[in-house]
């Protein structure tokens with residue numbers, strides 16, 4: 001039963017798309033298990049760059065079934081646009097399966113997200129404005145619509161009428177426009193008609209694949225530090241990107257997971273508000289942002305940039321039970337004279353090694369750094385750890401030591417081939433060995 005979970009170990013945007021894409025040749029099913037179109041995966045295939053918001057990156061491979069799991073919140077308009085884009089590129093999208101139980105992001109969720117953020121003034125979360133929080137909120141409040149509802153007119157009308165009683169009151173109180181029932185019903189029916197061939201019971205797709213011995217990859221969006229439970233609440237997203245989310249949102253049990261691959265960048269970035277102790281506001285930070293093209297895939301917003309922070313890394317490795325790490329964008333640090341690595345915080349005059357669960361404490365954290373001499377030369381063409389400049393090797397070893405888990409891939413450029421693969425098999429089982 002080989003199942004591998006890929007998770008972000010930072011604040012998202014760690015380059016999980018490249019990792020999934022790198023492993024995709026070996027897998028039969030790729031599952032997205034949480035989040036929605038707040039996420040963006042950029043996959044570079046040959047000359048072409050494909051940006052995906054909902055479909056797992058595996059969709060670009062003809063042998064892969066791409067599953068949008070029950071834990072995802074789906075904006076049907078985004079999904080349809082994405083399918084059309086893929087069809088335009090000659091991709092066979094018939095293998096895209098969408099869980100009937102996944103919740104729908106309705107237009108009023110988007111309106112509420114935007115109206116709420118503009119009302120929060122100084123306390124903004126800095127959401128992507130995609131309706132993610134309101135959609136997950138309705139799911140918990142049992143007011144939501146599921147994908148299966150889009151094809152049943154009577155049920156749709158009943159659910160939308162019920163939801164709009166509250167939503168319109170709230171929207172009006174925030175000075176936003178009301179929604180009418182019938183135009184929404186008509187829109188949902190059109191979405192349902194278009195997406196009907198893709199609707200499926202995603203749990204059984206995953207379970208049947210595992211029973212056959214096929215390799216299933218479960219792909220997280222965002223990262224551990226944006227997790228609703230484990231991140232710096234309330235500056236988090238509304239789902240569980242950590243590996244446990246793969247079980248609830250992907251339809252597998254904890255003991256069916258064989259490997260958890262944590263993905264991280266050689267430095268830190270964060271989009272939106274919230275504490276970020278190692279944030280850089282100087283030329284070095286601007287240089288990293290520029291070389292690393294640190295602009296949001298979905299919103300185009302400039303990402304905040306900072307030094308690597310090992311305090312949340314140790315926490316993220318623990319709560320994800322990460323068994324291996326992929327280190328991305330090491331090349332972006334080339335040319336920096338001194339690289340700083342945060343090893344602990346000082347909070348209220350005391351040294352703190354453990355990630356504080358309290359957002360207020362985190363907001364007062366002053367980083368304690370260790371300095372690492374940098375390296376001058378570009379490393380894009382390096383394909384083995386031994387060929388990295390000595391100072392780069394030292395930095396990678398320090399990260400590995402803090403994580404306590406092997407770094408198995410080091411990415412030195414955006415292309416799939418610009419990767420150092422270490423002599424370690426990240427999969428306990430490979431499809432080839434299961435004949």
Ligand code: IMP
Pocket residue numbers: 011012013038039040125126127128129130131132133221222226235236237238270271272273
């Ligand atoms: P939401 O997920 O749109 O509700 O936004 C909540 C927080 O998560 C905000 O700080 C967003 O900037 C952040 N966020 C959501 N999705 C991503 C992502 O894919 N990458 C980085 N940050 C994200």
